[in-house]
Amino acid sequence: MVEKRGFGTIFMHAVLILGIAIVCFPIYLTFVGSTVTHYDIVRVPMPLVPGPHFIENYTNALTAGINVPVGRMLFNSLVMAAGIAVGKIAISILSAYAIVYFRFPFRMLGFWAIFMTLMLPVEVRIVPTYEVAASLGLLNSYTGLVLPLIASATATFLFRQFFLTVPDELVEAARVDGAGPLRFFKDILLPLSTTNIAALFVILFIYGWNQFLWPLLITTKPEMNTIVMGLKQMMPSADDYGNWPVTMATAILAILPPVAVVVFMQRLFVKGLVETEK
Amino acid sequence: MEKRVTFDNRLLPYLLLAPQLLVTIVFFFWPAGQALYQSLLLPDPFGLGARFVWFSNFEYLFNDRYYLQAFVTTAVFTFFVTLVSMTVALFFAVLADQVIKGAGVYKTLLIWPYAVAPAVAGVMWLFMFQPSIGVLAFYMKALGVNWNPVLDSTQAMTLVIAAAAWKQISYNFLFFLAGLQAIPKSLIEAAAIDGAGRWHRFRTIIFPLLSPTTFFLLVVNIVYAFFETFGVIHTMTAGGPGRSTTILVYKVFSDGFVGQDLGSSAAQSVILMVVVGLLTIIQFRFIERRVHY
Numbered sequence: 001m002v003e004k005r006g007f008g009t010i011f012m013h014a015v016l017i018l019g020i021a022i023v024c025f026p027i028y029l030t031f032v033g034s035t036v037t038h039y040d041i042v043r044v045p046m047p048l049v050p051g052p053h054f055i056e057n058y059t060n061a062l063t064a065g066i067n068v069p070v071g072r073m074l075f076n077s078l079v080m081a082a083g084i085a086v087g088k089i090a091i092s093i094l095s096a097y098a099i100v101y102f103r104f105p106f107r108m109l110g111f112w113a114i115f116m117t118l119m120l121p122v123e124v125r126i127v128p129t130y131e132v133a134a135s136l137g138l139l140n141s142y143t144g145l146v147l148p149l150i151a152s153a154t155a156t157f158l159f160r161q162f163f164l165t166v167p168d169e170l171v172e173a174a175r176v177d178g179a180g181p182l183r184f185f186k187d188i189l190l191p192l193s194t195t196n197i198a199a200l201f202v203i204l205f206i207y208g209w210n211q212f213l214w215p216l217l218i219t220t221k222p223e224m225n226t227i228v229m230g231l232k233q234m235m236p237s238a239d240d241y242g243n244w245p246v247t248m249a250t251a252i253l254a255i256l257p258p259v260a261v262v263v264f265m266q267r268l269f270v271k272g273l274v275e276t277e278k
Numbered sequence: 279m280e281k282r283v284t285f286d287n288r289l290l291p292y293l294l295l296a297p298q299l300l301v302t303i304v305f306f307f308w309p310a311g312q313a314l315y316q317s318l319l320l321p322d323p324f325g326l327g328a329r330f331v332w333f334s335n336f337e338y339l340f341n342d343r344y345y346l347q348a349f350v351t352t353a354v355f356t357f358f359v360t361l362v363s364m365t366v367a368l369f370f371a372v373l374a375d376q377v378i379k380g381a382g383v384y385k386t387l388l389i390w391p392y393a394v395a396p397a398v399a400g401v402m403w404l405f406m407f408q409p410s411i412g413v414l415a416f417y418m419k420a421l422g423v424n425w426n427p428v429l430d431s432t433q434a435m436t437l438v439i440a441a442a443a444w445k446q447i448s449y450n451f452l453f454f455l456a457g458l459q460a461i462p463k464s465l466i467e468a469a470a471i472d473g474a475g476r477w478h479r480f481r482t483i484i485f486p487l488l489s490p491t492t493f494f495l496l497v498v499n500i501v502y503a504f505f506e507t508f509g510v511i512h513t514m515t516a517g518g519p520g521r522s523t524t525i526l527v528y529k530v531f532s533d534g535f536v537g538q539d540l541g542s543s544a545a546q547s548v549i550l551m552v553v554v555g556l557l558t559i560i561q562f563r564f565i566e567r568r569v570h571y
Contacts, residue, residue: 012377013380020387020388030402041411044413045413045416045417091301102285124550125313125547130535131312132305132309147301147305150301151304168281210396210397232512273452
């Protein structure tokens with residue numbers, strides 16, 4: 001800090017606190033909405049402090065929900081997010097290992113084929129990808145939710161960059177000691193990559209959890225809905241319909257796991273965010 | 279950059295590469311190829327067959343008033359989402375960079391909205407501003423604002439921009455803060471000794487040194503507003519009222535799945551692929567340059 005002025009510092013704190021209050025207000029109001037009754041909300045204006053119906057609304061959401069119990073949707077989201085994170089990391093670390101540590105014909109072709117996927121988010125090729133998934137019989141299945149979204153080069157690229165910084169002496173030492181490529185991978189490279197894997201897992205988990213368009217297309221049965229897309233279906237279409245508190249409780253449940261990941265694994269999260277964008 | 283020391287094995291590298299290549303081919307090259315092929319076809323009205331029509335789908339699109347309108351809508355939407363979220367984030371980052379006590383707490387409290395999915399952000403904002411039940415909509419009306427985003431296209435646009443920008447503030451804040459903390463304090467102290475005030479220091483030293491971060495975030499935010507805001511639009515306005523919030527990505531979806539106009543949807547996909555390709559090239563050129571700083 002260059003200048004020390006009592007008033008300036010207090011002013012900056014005040015502005016920051018005000019800013020945080022504004023940024024967090026939508027989430028706060030959603031929480032309030034999940035602790036009152038539907039009638040409290042429809043009879044505008046709704047209260048601005050939490051009400052006494054917290055347990056009732058959350059139990060209602062988790063066990064009954066509106067189309068399908070939210071507990072079921074949470075499970076689907078968990079499978080999808082974990083599947084995408086684990087799947088992407090697994091296939092990427094293997095292909096990055098092949099590209100960095102081996103010389104073989106068509107190596108650069110393979111690299112560029114994977115690299116090309118960086119350029120196309122799933123939103124852009126949505127109709128044909130849906131047709132492919134449908135023709136493979138992947139509608140309403142976990143495979144269909146996960147597989148198409150793990151075709152991406154970001155993780156491969158990250159592991160490639162990391163492997164290039166691993167000293168060559170380690171390979172030489174491993175070879176002198178008689179370790180083959182699989183042994184080297186398992187006993188040396190994988191342990192060295194743990195922090196990178198963890199950081200990537202955090203980012204990919206949030207990415208998978210927050211998917212909306214793909215689950216919207218690929219799941220037609222309510223039992224296969226993920227929570228982020230199921231939430232949209234639960235929104236009351238007219239004032240007398242639906243149940244706002246249950247919908248808002250679902251919204252809170254939908255953001256809880258990724259928010260927990262960001263807050264409790266902040267260091268890994270920041271590392272992952274910075275590295276995947278490099 | 280290449281490794282000097284490698285392993286010799288004929289089969290193993292192909293086995294290691296196979297899973298990712300397979301997924302990429304099935305779920306990336308096949309659909310992308312399909313999109314290219316379908317963009318040149320015109321399905322007959324009964325959906326039984328299709329005729330090869332060269333580029334007439336594209337020709338049709340560029341003469342389609344609604345498609346050109348979607349371009350303008352996307353441009354307006356992207357401009358404001360980027361401007362609002364980056365300005366707000368930079369403002370907070372500059373403040374958070376200056377306070378010493380509690381900086382970590384502020385950081386934690388400002389970054390967690392990153393974890394909120396765009397679709398959930400849409401639901402939350404709609405809950406506040408929906409004309410019949412939204413509590414903020416109620417107070418706005420009490421203040422005399424004629425608030426009705428269900429019918430008023432400017433208000434609908436403002437609402438989706440606010441929700442989309444809100445979700446992106448955390449991300450921008452994080453990168454701006456990192457960028458600010460990387461600026462040597464000695465430079466700022468030297469300027470202060472020479473008598474430069476806060477605003478002068480920001481304008482002539484901090485902001486120019488921050489420009490790599492700003493440019494990087496500019497590209498990321500444009501990509502975000504173009505492609506990742508589908509959830510916000512779908513939950514809040516579904517592209518309406520009229521077509522006033524139908525951005526390009528939303529139109530690909532609504533023409534392809536709702537309107538079942540596959541040829542046109544595929545042609546729109548191809549145009550978007552070109553847009554993403556250009557943005558990626560810009561991003562990479564910039565990163566190359568940053569490495570040589």
